Amino acid sequence: MRFVFKRSYDDDIKLFKHRPQAFYYLALLILMLALPLLLDDFFLGEVTYVLIFAIAGMGLMLLTGHTGQVSLGHAAFLALGAYLNAIMLSKGIPFVITLPLAGILTGIIGMIIALPVLRLHGIYLAIATLAISVLADDIIVMAEPFTGGVTGLVAPPIDIFGLDIDRYGTPILFYFLVLFVTLFVLMIYRNIMRSPLGRAFVAMRDSEISAQALGVNITKTKATAFAISCAITGLAGALLGHFAGAFNNETFNIVLSIQLLLMIVIGGLGSIHGAFFGAMVVGFLPQFIAITRDFATDNFGFNSLSMPGIETGVFALILVLFILFEPMGIYGRWVKIRTYFELFPFYRKNMFKRQKSYLKTERMK
Amino acid sequence: MSLLSLENVTLSFGGLIAVNNVSFHVGEGEVFSLVGPNGAGKSTVFNLISRFYDPQKGNIKVNGESILRLRPDQVPSLGIARTFQNIELFEQSTVLQNLLIGRQRHRKSNLLSEMFFAPSVREEERRHRHVVEEVIDFLELQAYRDKYIAGLPYGIRKVVELARALATEPKLLLLDEPASGLSLEETNDMIYWIEDIKKQMNITVLMVEHDMNLVASVSDRVLALADGKELAIGTPQEVQSHPDVIKAYLGTGGEINV
Amino acid sequence: MDFWQLAISGLANGSVYGLIALGFVLIYKATEAVNFAQGDFMMMGAFITIWLTNEQYLGFSFWLAIPLAILIMALLGYLLDVVVIRRMFGQPQIAVIILTIALGFIIRFAAGAIWSHEPQLLETPFAGREVHFGGLVLGFEEVAVIIVTLLLTMFLFLFFKKAKLGKAMQAASQNQLAAYYVGIPVKRIQSLVWALGGSVAAVAGILFASKGAVDPSTGLLGIKAFAAAVIGGFGSLPGALIGGLIIGLIEPFAAYGLPAGYSQVAPYALMLLVLIFRPAGLFSQMHKKKV
Incomplete structure (x- = not known):
């Protein structure tokens, strides 16, 4: 067990709780920077994909995990980011401008879309955002002059100050671009969470009424959360557009929306780590299934693992198991394991036991 | 009056x-x-x-x-600050974080400065913390500062809610x-x-x-x-x-x- | 009489949406949980009936297959609650939402694995039969769908209003602990509600499959049924049906009068409008939490 002696208020404000923690994350960063030396292009591409999903996951985590607003429509904002970026690029605007602008515009548009539905709670919000996702699909088709309709768009090549970046041509550069955006978003996320705004988010999630009684403007704070969340998701969308190369309305369908939500739940709601863990599951699960399938076919000669849709099926099954047995997700499990070793041999089984609260209706009739 | x-x-x-x-x-x-x-x-x-x-x-x-x-x-x-009959604390946060939310009405920083955690934000955080610490001293909550609400006994929660109201000054x-x-x-x-x-x-x-x-x-x-x-x-x-x-x-x- | 033909086929589609919406509302009314897998339940019910009655599978008589399918789905609903949902007792609503979404994915995968992804039609004894009504020529299935739906809604409405079990179900939803104290077996009641939800889904599935092909992704129709439930107000059974009928009617007429694409958008646009201007729906009321 580690005791952290705090000497000033700054000890609670700084990003890393203690020196060893800072050291671990530094080591992780160095590993990420050295990754192109260790992996071939294919696996580097996979890691890039995971990072893009982690960015999108952070976007949704901020909204759902920390502010408590469920969104089943975030694929719409991925799409918005991807299309805005690609359209602006094709107009000859340089990438260093289109990427941040795509994020900011997605944030603003997302907030405007969200404003009328922000008054809604729980299921109503979930359903309204679900509708946004369905509508986005149709609107992309209807806005054919801009979006190319069902034919879709091809993401124009990226050029940063004369440096050509392409997912297939220069996968290492593309990886670094995505890594940079990931770290940037991560920094902003962490900063917000240690500021008054981040506390207001969490307060609103846990008790809206009490947050209001302490001076949190619910509508404004929710709209801000939505804007930041959509902006981050828009950035991820822009990058995903480049990663996919070409995309159309099908790329960002409702299933992707739902998958994003399931992803952060598996990772662990309410922690930034959760966004990364969840993205890893989403990113590596198809590989894992493919490897298992090959293994099963080679050794037992059966072919049943090659059905269509097995990824989503397995993914959903994992999720159900997590919700039932580890509602705090992978991150929650990780914290328990870590605590077990820190406290060894004094860990008690019910240390993290959840308090059950009996449901009382919020309806009057 | x-x-x-x-x-x-x-x-x-x-x-x-x-x-x-x-x-x-x-x-x-x-x-x-x-x-x-x-x-x-x-x-x-x-x-x-x-x-x-x-x-x-x-x-x-x-x-x-x-x-x-x-x-x-x-x-x-x-x-004006209030407490609630059925305790409405932020369950998933620590006592300290709960009290800091009481400082919400004194927030001066804006989104942009918070995104980059500008020095002014840090300075403000220290001031909030100072006020909160005085409330903690007054109500003798030192031992619970970093504990999560979800694990606290009922009596302590009542005090924390009072503390949170006081933190709004x-x-x-x-x-x-x-x-x-x-x-x-x-x-x-x-x-x-x-x-x-x-x-x-x-x-x-x-x-x-x-x-x-x-x-x-x-x-x-x-x-x-x-x-x-x-x-x-x-x-x-x-x-x-x-x-x-x-x-x-x-x-x-x-x-x-x- | 083009208008009436469109209207009747719209009403028939709307009845199916309404029945799925009825399933949501039923479970929501009694357990405060929202079953996002209700559409997939419907799809499952349809496939089970097809499996029981179609020649290529078991080939049972149609009239035997229907009660059997309803029973199987009721059992599935009951088991689902006992094995999975019951563990969520006392957890936040959102956890149940996410859980049922995941269950929907699993059901869709299972249906695809068992019955393939090919669209399939239910073989009914009255396929192709027509009903002549005034000057109208209507498909028998369409008329049957509308009538069965109306009867079922009426039955459920009376059940919640008059029957002892129905009232106990409502009481259990409003305050689980209090209901438990006055001697209502809350857990069993909730399982029964899920069974009821399963059987309503089976009826919806049978009706749907009798007039159109089913494939595992048919369950996504549930999203449209959500729109129906919201328009009707989430707590009201007749409201859910009317919401479904409204959506069923909008679709063919929007397709008729508006450029392509708009007709698909219309139901959701209407739902968002309802959510924004009358968030409680057209037939129900919502209010704030008491402190």
Whole structure:
């Protein structure tokens, strides 16, 4: 067990709780920077994909995990980011401008879309955002002059100050671009969470009424959360557009929306780590299934693992198991394991036991 | 001039009149208690002052100005803080974080500076922390500073909620049943704290409470309500011996033993 | 009489949406949980009936297959609650939402694995039969769908209003602890509600499959049924049906009068409008949490 002696208020404000923690994350960063030396292009591409999903996951985590607003429509904002970026690029605007602008515009548009539905709670919000996702699909088709309709768009090549970046041509550069955006978003996320705004988010999630009684403007704070969340998701969308190369309305369908939500739940709601863990599951699960399938076919000669849709099926099954047995997700499990070793041999089984609260209706009739 | 005044306030839900033509004034520096049987409309009065409900008739004034045009989240900026009958803390946060949310009305930083955690934000955080630490010292919560609410016993939660209200640096504190569910010792602590809040911090207190011992020890004035109507107002002794109050509590013809 | 033909086929589609919406509302009314897998339940019910009655599978008589399918789905609903949902007792609503979404994915995968992804039609004894009504020529299935739906809604409405079990179900939803104290077996009641939800889904599935092909992704129709439930107000059974009928009617007429694409958008646009301007729906009421 580690005791952290705090000497000033700054000890609670700084990003890393203690020196060893800072050291671990530094080591992780160095590993990420050295990754192109260790992996071939294919696996580097996979890691890039995971990072893009982690960015999108952070976007949704901020909204759902920390502010408590469920969104089943975030694929719409991925799409918005991807299309805005690609359209602006094709107009000859340089990438260093289109990427941040795509994020900011997605944030603003997302907030405007969200404003009328922000008054809604729980299921109503979930359903309204679900509708946004369905509508986005149709609107992309209807806005054919801009979006190319069902034919879709091809993401124009990226050029940063004369440096050509392409997912297939220069996968290492593309990886670094995505890594940079990931770290940037991560920094902003962490900063917000240690500021008054981040506390207001969490307060609103846990008790809206009490947050209001302490001076949190619910509508404004929710709209801000939505804007930041959509902006981050828009950035991820822009990058995903480049990663996919070409995309159309099908790329960002409702299933992707739902998958994003399931992803952060598996990772662990309410922690930034959760966004990364969840993205890893989403990113590596198809590989894992493919490897298992090959293994099963080679050794037992059966072919049943090659059905269509097995990824989503397995993914959903994992999720159900997590919700039932580890509602705090992978991150929650990780914290328990870590605590077990820190406290060894004094860990008690019910240390993290959840308090059950009996449901009382919020309806009057 | 009175700090808070209700003037002929009426609120009904459907056919049920929860608050019926109630008027009272709370002067600066006073401890004012609302008593009455369950369903008398005491908590509804609090929710009216918090702007969770709109009165159908009458007016609510703070420092002589009507607050009826304010949103609930604008009420704290008048220097009004409250606690809740059923404890509404932020369960997934630590005690420290809960108290820091009490500083929300003093937030000066904007989104951009917070995104990059500008030096001004850091400076502000230190100031908030300083205020919060003073409250922690006052209510002796040092041992629980980094504990999560979800794991705390009931009595401590009650204190944390009081602390969170104090962290807003209020002028008027609304306490909704501060002693309900507390042990005798915890209630005695509460009595001392409320006295200190009044005397040392110069905070006006409006309180709803059932524990007549607590009410009698700290209140300057008491208002008894029943079925949304005013029964009696005066010192604790006057109200306790008022025949209408006795009737409301015990039906007709009983003796009151407090 | 083009108008009436469009209207009747719209009403028939709307009845199916309404029945799925009825399933949501039923479970929501009684357990405060929202079953996002209700559409997939419907799809499952349809496939089970197809499996029981179609020649290529078991080939049972149609009239035997229907009650059997309803029973199987009721059992599935009951088991689902006992094995999975019951563990969520006392958890936040959102956890149940996510759980049922995941269950929907699993059901869709299972259906695809068992019955393939090919669209399939239910073989009914009255396929191709027509009903002549005034000057109108209507498909028998369409008329049957509308009538069965109306009867079922009426039955459920009376059940919640009058029957002891129905009232116990409502009480259990409003305050689980209090209901438990007055001697209502809350857990079993909730399982029964899920069973009821399963059987309503089976009826919806049978009706749907009798007039159109089913494939595992048919369950996504549930999203449209959500729109129906919201338009009707989430707590009202007749409201859910009317919401479904409204959506069923909008679709063919929007397709008729508006440029392509708009007709698909119309139901959701209407739902968002309802959510924004009358968030409680057209037939129900919503309010704030009490402190």
